[in-house]
Amino acid sequence: MSTLVVQDDVAEERHRFIEKLTPYLFISPWILGFLFFTLGPLIFSFVMGFYDWPVVGERTFVGLQNYEVMLTEDPLFWDSLWVTVKFALFFVPFNVVLGLLLAVLLNQKVIGTGVFRTIFYLPSVISGVALVTIWAWIYSHEYGILNFLLGLAGIEGPNWLGDPNWSLLAIVIASLWGLGGTMLILLTGLQSIPKELYEAARMSGVPGWARLVYITIPMLSPMLLFTLITSIISAFQQLTIALLLTKGGPLESTYFFAMYVYDNAFMYFEMGFAAANSWVMFLIILILSMLVLKSSSAWVYYEGEMNNSEAADD
Amino acid sequence: MTRALTYGALLFLSAMFIIPFYWTFITAVKSIGELYQFPPVFWPDEVMWDNFVTAWFKQPFDVYLKNSVIVVVLSTMGQLFSCSLVAFGFARFKFRGRDAIFVLLLSTMMIPWDVKMIPLYMEFNMLGWINTLKPLIVPAYFADAFFVFLLRQYIMTVPTEIDEAARMDGANSWQIYWRIHLPLMMPALVLVGTLHFMNAWNDYLGPLIYLNDQSKYTLTLGLSMFKGLNETDITSIAAITVVLCIPPLILFFFAQRYIMDGSIGSSVKG
Numbered sequence: 001m002s003t004l005v006v007q008d009d010v011a012e013e014r015h016r017f018i019e020k021l022t023p024y025l026f027i028s029p030w031i032l033g034f035l036f037f038t039l040g041p042l043i044f045s046f047v048m049g050f051y052d053w054p055v056v057g058e059r060t061f062v063g064l065q066n067y068e069v070m071l072t073e074d075p076l077f078w079d080s081l082w083v084t085v086k087f088a089l090f091f092v093p094f095n096v097v098l099g100l101l102l103a104v105l106l107n108q109k110v111i112g113t114g115v116f117r118t119i120f121y122l123p124s125v126i127s128g129v130a131l132v133t134i135w136a137w138i139y140s141h142e143y144g145i146l147n148f149l150l151g152l153a154g155i156e157g158p159n160w161l162g163d164p165n166w167s168l169l170a171i172v173i174a175s176l177w178g179l180g181g182t183m184l185i186l187l188t189g190l191q192s193i194p195k196e197l198y199e200a201a202r203m204s205g206v207p208g209w210a211r212l213v214y215i216t217i218p219m220l221s222p223m224l225l226f227t228l229i230t231s232i233i234s235a236f237q238q239l240t241i242a243l244l245l246t247k248g249g250p251l252e253s254t255y256f257f258a259m260y261v262y263d264n265a266f267m268y269f270e271m272g273f274a275a276a277n278s279w280v281m282f283l284i285i286l287i288l289s290m291l292v293l294k295s296s297s298a299w300v301y302y303e304g305e306m307n308n309s310e311a312a313d314d
Numbered sequence: 315m316t317r318a319l320t321y322g323a324l325l326f327l328s329a330m331f332i333i334p335f336y337w338t339f340i341t342a343v344k345s346i347g348e349l350y351q352f353p354p355v356f357w358p359d360e361v362m363w364d365n366f367v368t369a370w371f372k373q374p375f376d377v378y379l380k381n382s383v384i385v386v387v388l389s390t391m392g393q394l395f396s397c398s399l400v401a402f403g404f405a406r407f408k409f410r411g412r413d414a415i416f417v418l419l420l421s422t423m424m425i426p427w428d429v430k431m432i433p434l435y436m437e438f439n440m441l442g443w444i445n446t447l448k449p450l451i452v453p454a455y456f457a458d459a460f461f462v463f464l465l466r467q468y469i470m471t472v473p474t475e476i477d478e479a480a481r482m483d484g485a486n487s488w489q490i491y492w493r494i495h496l497p498l499m500m501p502a503l504v505l506v507g508t509l510h511f512m513n514a515w516n517d518y519l520g521p522l523i524y525l526n527d528q529s530k531y532t533l534t535l536g537l538s539m540f541k542g543l544n545e546t547d548i549t550s551i552a553a554i555t556v557v558l559c560i561p562p563l564i565l566f567f568f569a570q571r572y573i574m575d576g577s578i579g580s581s582v583k584g
Contacts, residue, residue, distance in 0.1 A: 137338070
């Protein structure tokens, strides 16, 4: 009798143990992936940043030297960072504002919104390589369709990819062609705004622009925050388009920071130096995201927090 | 008035989004003579379908296609299985550290790819995986954070009573996942599968970094090599570009309602 109870206890214990373990088994693929493909690499690259670390051969500990060289001796570091910042300053606002414009247009009661929505999303579906080959031919100085169309309007188009004054803008335009994702997120946000708000405003004679400023933008602000942060992150990681369309030129006018990191790693095989580069990029993105998030309490409106913000206003 | 303005704006913007596609297509099917004509030819006299065949045999595109298909199929299977498993774990169990781990999962989405690029290369190099397709496939079996998030949001909308009823009937957690939730989350799985298919098919930087031999190239890498080989072979470049765009476009049209119904957007808010 007593042994039976003990056995029961053991069985129960085992059962309970398995039950406790089950959820961890379910999430174990992500845990393992996190350790091997995220946390491990992050630590690894942080350590590498303090070494002179070639792909093959001896590595030597150099302390902060990589960071010192980058910040004080290598002009390419600052130049490429500046190119990236300039790109972000153009790309991020246009991406969010044009995405919002498209979303607002599609949210009107017009025929064929489904077709238009699909058209605007199409470029987001194709490969960066395909996008680049398409735009390279459009921008072509002699045979490009863009300069032909500009010519019809009486404007002499520049040598888009060959002129350092225009090359960065050319990359901005090609990148903006893929703003379908931003548009889609904002459109979903627009559709979830209660219609009664607009009706009430219309009844009280609030004009269209005021409805946009006082209803649409605040109600949409969580989505705008999200698209703003993702745009910043993608702007700072810009690599494929520049790598293929201009190879960083002419005169390094499109030599992005990500390309600087890439070249140091895979052209010069300075893995330690490149790892240090990438940590600088990580920190910049982190700080920018934090700043945007911090500022968001001033301009992002969450429905659930209505009472709080009203209390704060008093 | 505003209505006319809206239509005008929509039509104008649509043209901006469509013309590059059309321009690429007609570039691919023009004859050499028409290619460099000025003013440009907007409707070729004769559609040269042969251009596609010519372009296809300028490089071993059969091999590239095979590699692309291997990567896309195997990695999509990996994502679907691992992400649904992990999402089920987060959505249906209470366990110690769950919320903290989930926040950690979400925060990994903010890590720029560049930071992981170098150590991952070293890691795969140590494993002897450089110049194989493994770096493009194996990580997909360890659940992408964004897809886990999407699927978890989806599972959360299913009433827990269904699980409880199944448990009463003696089903264990695996059976509840496999027999009940996996079929139920089919629409979300279509969305995840489509998004991952596009990522994998369109990926350029991964193959560029991990693959050296032409026999291992994927289609995107092959297309980019064209530019190096012969800058002036515009027709072939355009033809392969068209070919490369077709699978994601077809898939997009089929999966459109899953992508457009707002799963992406609403999950951001939720």
